[in-house]
Amino acid sequence: MVIFKLSLIFLAVLLIDGLVLPAFFGLRNSFLSLLLLIVPILYMGPRRQYVACGLFFSVILEMSKGISLGGLALPFLFTSVVIYLTQRFLDIQYTHDARFGLSKSVIIALMSVAFIYVFSFFYKQGGVNMEYFDPVIGLTIVLEALALVFVFNVVFNKKNDYT
């Protein structure tokens, strides 16, 4: 059920990020579709089914953006490993009880900024695009991640989906 709901959110985000925001609202600096690869793992924890699901989403994203196969999938897998290791070694728990508080949502949003940069680092094969360290871009990522976390809070029912 979680995967099905996640897929529906992904389709909506794909439409919003690629068409509605740039064409209708003129907003061309959105990271929603990339965030949808990272935020679920931060939100629900790095588990096999979510990583597999994220990998599937990244292949669909590659198709929609005209990127060669593996262009997003490999950076996504590397980022997933980094998230897993961060959780394991720093003992940060993103899951379950971390979902519904505003402060925890803000932490997830802030962490997603860091992991978007990690993703970008792997995408550029070790390079860094300095213009991404821009306050406007950082704030955009935080706000969009918060919006996604809010949607997840509304859509996912803890008792039904995770127990």
Next chain:
Amino acid sequence: MKHSFLKTILILFILVIVAMAVDRYFFDRRINNFGTTAVQRPASYLFLRMESAGFFFRGLAGFKNTITENEGLKKENFSLLSRLADYKDLKSENDFLRSALNISSRFKNRIVYANIYQFQLGADGYDVLINEGTGGGISEGDIIITEEGVLVGLIEEARENFSRALVVSDTNFSVTAKVLDSDTAGIVRGALAQGLYFDLIVQSDTIKEGDVVVSSGTDLVPPALIVGTVSYVETNETNLFKKVKIKPAMGEVKIGRVLIIRTVAQ
């Protein structure tokens, strides 16, 4: 459990690498093309419609200023009509001299009409897709402009049925440009959310906010294409150059339908 996660990741890595190898050696990196091509037509249509609707509603939001704006535009219109008359006179004179001296036409490249159907910020710059590719005569390096003569970018990668564009705001984009009606010239480079930077403007150069910046034509981009408007000028006598920011004109116009100027003459 902990090891099974890493095992799963390892298996997924192997799967992706095998798929990439198959794509590279058996499909010439075109497996993903089919998905992009499949959504091209409906996406182009939706992008155009949504952009028109967006401009309409944003226009409604500024409806209060319409009367004062209209008066200003009327004045500007007369000024532009006068300039147009001068321009036509010069053009006919130029054409006459070119034919008299047997000089070929300056601008003979073929133009291709296309649509932008995807525009979003990716992991390294903008991911912008255009619904024409090598099949439509497009090649890498071709220049993308709007009907108003605003520079949008250039073709970064041309595939059979679609192309990826490098837009002016992208960090990998740069073009030689100058201030309209002035000798001030430099290099414009993209800066994502910050718009554009106008580099190599020395402290003695004259430039102010509101100045229009156009391509100078000293590189592969044709001259007189509108790049943007100067939005910020920082003068600091201790530095050799001024810090100049430009608001891209591309953000002010519809970019759903574009013209592609072929750099290879037909």
